[in-house]
Amino acid sequence: MRAPTARPPRAPSSIFDDISARPLPARYELRLGEPLDDLTTPVAAACRVADRENANLDLYALMGDPDLPPRGEAIERLDGISHANLVNQIAVGRVAGAGDRGLHQAVVYERPRGGPLARPDRVPTLDEDALRVLVIAPLCAALRALHNRGVVHRGVRPDNLYFLDAVDGRVGLGDCIIGVPGQAQPLAYEPIERASAPALGRGIGGPEADLYALGVTVLAFLGGAPPGQGLDDVALLRARLDRGTQGALVGGRRFSPRLDTLVGGLLADQIEARWGLDNLDEWLKGERVAINLFLRAERAEKPFRFDGHDCHTTRTVAEAFNSNQAETLLELRSERLEGWLSGELDEPDLAANIAARRRSMSTSRGLRAYPPDELIARVCIDLDPSGPIRYRGMTVTFDGIGPLLAAAVATGDEALANTLAAMISAGLPIAWIEALPERRKHLVHRVAQYIRLQRYLAHPALGFGIERCLYDLNPGLRCFSPLVAAARSHTPKTLLRALDKGEGKGGDWIDPHVAGFIAAALHPKAEATLAETPQPGRPRSVRAMTGLVLHAVAQKATRAGPLPNLARAMREPLVAIIKGLHGRSRRKGMTTALDDAIARGDLPAMLALLGDRRTRTRDRRAYADAVIQYARLSTAIDRVRRGGRRRRQRAAVIGHRLAARIAYLALGITVAAVTVGYVV
Amino acid sequence: MASIVAAAAAFPTFLILAVGLMPAAVASLIDHSRERDLSGCILAANLSGLTPSLVKLWWGGNGLDQALALLSDVFVWLMAIGSAALGWVLVFLIPPLIEVLLIAVANQKLRRLRARQKHLIEEWGEEIAYPGGLPESEKTPARAPVA
Numbered sequence: 001m002r003a004p005t006a007r008p009p010r011a012p013s014s015i016f017d018d019i020s021a022r023p024l025p026a027r028y029e030l031r032l033g034e035p036l037d038d039l040t041t042p043v044a045a046a047c048r049v050a051d052r053e054n055a056n057l058d059l060y061a062l063m064g065d066p067d068l069p070p071r072g073e074a075i076e077r078l079d080g081i082s083h084a085n086l087v088n089q090i091a092v093g094r095v096a097g098a099g100d101r102g103l104h105q106a107v108v109y110e111r112p113r114g115g116p117l118a119r120p121d122r123v124p125t126l127d128e129d130a131l132r133v134l135v136i137a138p139l140c141a142a143l144r145a146l147h148n149r150g151v152v153h154r155g156v157r158p159d160n161l162y163f164l165d166a167v168d169g170r171v172g173l174g175d176c177i178i179g180v181p182g183q184a185q186p187l188a189y190e191p192i193e194r195a196s197a198p199a200l201g202r203g204i205g206g207p208e209a210d211l212y213a214l215g216v217t218v219l220a221f222l223g224g225a226p227p228g229q230g231l232d233d234v235a236l237l238r239a240r241l242d243r244g245t246q247g248a249l250v251g252g253r254r255f256s257p258r259l260d261t262l263v264g265g266l267l268a269d270q271i272e273a274r275w276g277l278d279n280l281d282e283w284l285k286g287e288r289v290a291i292n293l294f295l296r297a298e299r300a301e302k303p304f305r306f307d308g309h310d311c312h313t314t315r316t317v318a319e320a321f322n323s324n325q326a327e328t329l330l331e332l333r334s335e336r337l338e339g340w341l342s343g344e345l346d347e348p349d350l351a352a353n354i355a356a357r358r359r360s361m362s363t364s365r366g367l368r369a370y371p372p373d374e375l376i377a378r379v380c381i382d383l384d385p386s387g388p389i390r391y392r393g394m395t396v397t398f399d400g401i402g403p404l405l406a407a408a409v410a411t412g413d414e415a416l417a418n419t420l421a422a423m424i425s426a427g428l429p430i431a432w433i434e435a436l437p438e439r440r441k442h443l444v445h446r447v448a449q450y451i452r453l454q455r456y457l458a459h460p461a462l463g464f465g466i467e468r469c470l471y472d473l474n475p476g477l478r479c480f481s482p483l484v485a486a487a488r489s490h491t492p493k494t495l496l497r498a499l500d501k502g503e504g505k506g507g508d509w510i511d512p513h514v515a516g517f518i519a520a521a522l523h524p525k526a527e528a529t530l531a532e533t534p535q536p537g538r539p540r541s542v543r544a545m546t547g548l549v550l551h552a553v554a555q556k557a558t559r560a561g562p563l564p565n566l567a568r569a570m571r572e573p574l575v576a577i578i579k580g581l582h583g584r585s586r587r588k589g590m591t592t593a594l595d596d597a598i599a600r601g602d603l604p605a606m607l608a609l610l611g612d613r614r615t616r617t618r619d620r621r622a623y624a625d626a627v628i629q630y631a632r633l634s635t636a637i638d639r640v641r642r643g644g645r646r647r648r649q650r651a652a653v654i655g656h657r658l659a660a661r662i663a664y665l666a667l668g669i670t671v672a673a674v675t676v677g678y679v680v
Numbered sequence: 681m682a683s684i685v686a687a688a689a690a691f692p693t694f695l696i697l698a699v700g701l702m703p704a705a706v707a708s709l710i711d712h713s714r715e716r717d718l719s720g721c722i723l724a725a726n727l728s729g730l731t732p733s734l735v736k737l738w739w740g741g742n743g744l745d746q747a748l749a750l751l752s753d754v755f756v757w758l759m760a761i762g763s764a765a766l767g768w769v770l771v772f773l774i775p776p777l778i779e780v781l782l783i784a785v786a787n788q789k790l791r792r793l794r795a796r797q798k799h800l801i802e803e804w805g806e807e808i809a810y811p812g813g814l815p816e817s818e819k820t821p822a823r824a825p826v827a
Binding site for chain 2: 582583584585623626627629630633634636637640641643647648650651652653654655656657658659660662663664666667670671674675678
């Protein structure tokens with residue numbers, strides 16, 4: 001009965017064609033002054049839309065928060081979808097909203113003729129037949145269409161169901177594109193393995209999350225009220241942890257045997273026991289479908305008492321441990337937990353794991369390997385491997401890390417951002433993946449990604465650090481740099497052009513966000529180029545060189561066209577790099593070539609000029625040769641200056657030799673002359 | 681017998697040479713160099729002065745009385761000693777001239793070497809003269825930016 005594993009979200013297919021960055025076609029005019037309250041969702045405002053090319057269509061749009069990552073994979077996979085049980089999607093794209101918060105992700109839908117089935121606080125009561133016809137069958141069909149396309153909806157709830165047709169009463173499932181997965185869901189509609197995470201950190205999950213939400217939706221219509229009404233989120237979560245979801249939401253209520261089976265199957269806390277769409281199909285056909293009693297096996301008769309709470313499941317223990325780190329450390333030094341796991345839950349392997357962790361605490365090597373907060377987090381993963389990651393009192397699902405980090409950065413919550421960064425550095429996402437064999441198999445690429453993110457956090461230079469992690473985990477998220485207007489920061493191309501237009505505040509052209517954004521969008525090319533490019537010595541020059549690499553790679557990859565103003569803004573620090581070369585004529589030649597490239601706005605040419613390792617090597621070698629040559633010349637000069645005595649000696653030798661030669665010549669001439677004189 | 685005849689025939693020449701080459705003999709005594717150019721010069725010069733007398737002797741019959749007559753002629757002495765003196769003039773005059781020439785050559789080489797050093801400094805900067813770093817006294821204001 002295990003629900004199929006959903007495909008993880010993919011990055012945009014190409015930086016040239018990021019579907020989530022496309023503008024909304026101009027024919028759709030959003031009437032922001034005409035809001036539609038009955039269609040507004042907890043995460044998106046609804047407004048009327050006019051189609052300039054077809055005035056007969058009754059359309060509306062939902063606009064999302066520009067500071068949150070788009071559901072790029074949903075946008076791509078649902079492009080062109082048309083289904084009888086889904087609100088008819090007309091267009092998706094970015095639009096400008098009021099103020100300068102960037103471009104909002106917007107979806108245009110055909111307006112449902114009959115309006116919503118329910119309100120967030122008011123749910124009509126439906127009997128079993130009406131439930132089957134109006135809710136279960138349509139939702140089953142809609143979810144199958146979505147899941148077949150690899151999309152998990154994560155927004156199944158009563159107020160997201162609509163009468164698409166006022167005449168035939170056809171019901172359709174509403175929007176799933178706007179907002180972060182699970183963000184709009186009340187706590188009761190989130191499966192227990194995600195419910196303890198904050199709204200922005202619940203992650204996309206798999207089809208099992210939709211089936212669970214469907215079960216709670218059924219419960220809502222059966223009871224005529226949102227389940228868990230009257231309890232705040234903390235109390236509701238506590239109740240679900242203590243008594244199980246079914247115990248907390250259903251309580252003592254009984255329904256027909258068939259509905260009991262349906263609710264029990266869909267609300268199962270254990271993912272393996274939860275019904276899938278096939279089980280639901282069988283139920284709809286009237287077949288008998290069993291509930292897996294396996295879900296009852298992991299609850300202990302005798303609770304584990306900790307911090308004033310009675311914990312009957314390992315999940316509850318994990319929650320309790322995360323809430324009180326100090327007490328947990330003391331508890332872990334005893335063997336009480338291991339005894340409870342072995343004796344009450346028959347989990348000897350888990351007990352052995354905990355024992356190993358306890359023993360590691362008593363050695364300095366163990367403490368160095370895992371600091372206390374990390375140790376507690378790993379114990380929590382051991383106790384609840386299908387649950388979220390719990391760290392320093394914070395909870396987040398594996399696939400909710402990215403959106404939660406985006407929200408933390410957008411709102412300036414440095415504490416949360418730093419906690420998430422520390423969690424990644426500690427390797428906890430990797431530990432979570434490795435906690436279950438199934439995940440190890442399917443998420444091997446995410447292990448590689450998180451190893452990379454650990455490296456980025458350990459190397460907080462431009463293009464790395466927490467900013468790089470932010471954009472790596474959230475493809476399609478706009479750049480949060482304060483250098484440019486939010487509306488022009490959604491793609492590397494628009495960002496470059498904005499910087500070229502001089503929109504960079506204070507004339508600056510690079511900062512950690514710009515660098516991280518570009519490096520993430522152009523991974524792995526940007527990193528490979530950074531690794532190949534020789535770095536100058538001084539920090540300011542390193543910053544300039546890194547900025548040039550990233551902008552040049554982006555200009556080439558996005559075909560952004562000439563960027564002469566941006567190039568000119570880089571001139572001063574780049575000339576300083578050229579000054580680091582030794583040879584004057586080489587410096588002059590490079591400066592001239594740099595100015596040529598700047599005039600053309602050709603950043604790749606500038607990079608080729610300054611990033612050529614061979615130039616620096618040749619310059620260094622030539623300088624070394626020149627130093628040697630200069631020293632040799634100095635020695636030669638010294639020798640000449642000090643050679644007076646030797647010169648005199650040499651002059652004497654040469655002089656005497658010459659004198660002798662002259663005398664010999666004179667002798668020869670004399671002999672010849674005298675002899676001739678006498679003969680003649 | 682032939683050797684006695686040869687010795688008797690060579691004696692007048694020997695006499696002229698023995699007496700006339702005394703300046704060369706003195707030069708030979710004071711020349712300690714390996715090349716022996718000084719003594720060679722004085723010898724050649726001395727011989728140059730004696731050559732007319734020797735030829736006159738040989739042309740006149742190579743007799744002993746002729747040799748003695750030549751030895752008592754003051755002009756013969758004048759030529760022999762005068763030519764040796766010219767030899768000494770050469771020995772004393774030429775080396776300083778050579779030294780002047782060598783100094784000029786050395787200066788020319790110095791100029792050339794310094795010009796090459798200057799070119800190296802223009803190309804690579806003053807640091808090239810101080811690979812371990814410029815001393816404070818040698819530091820000049822920063823180079824003007826390359827235009």
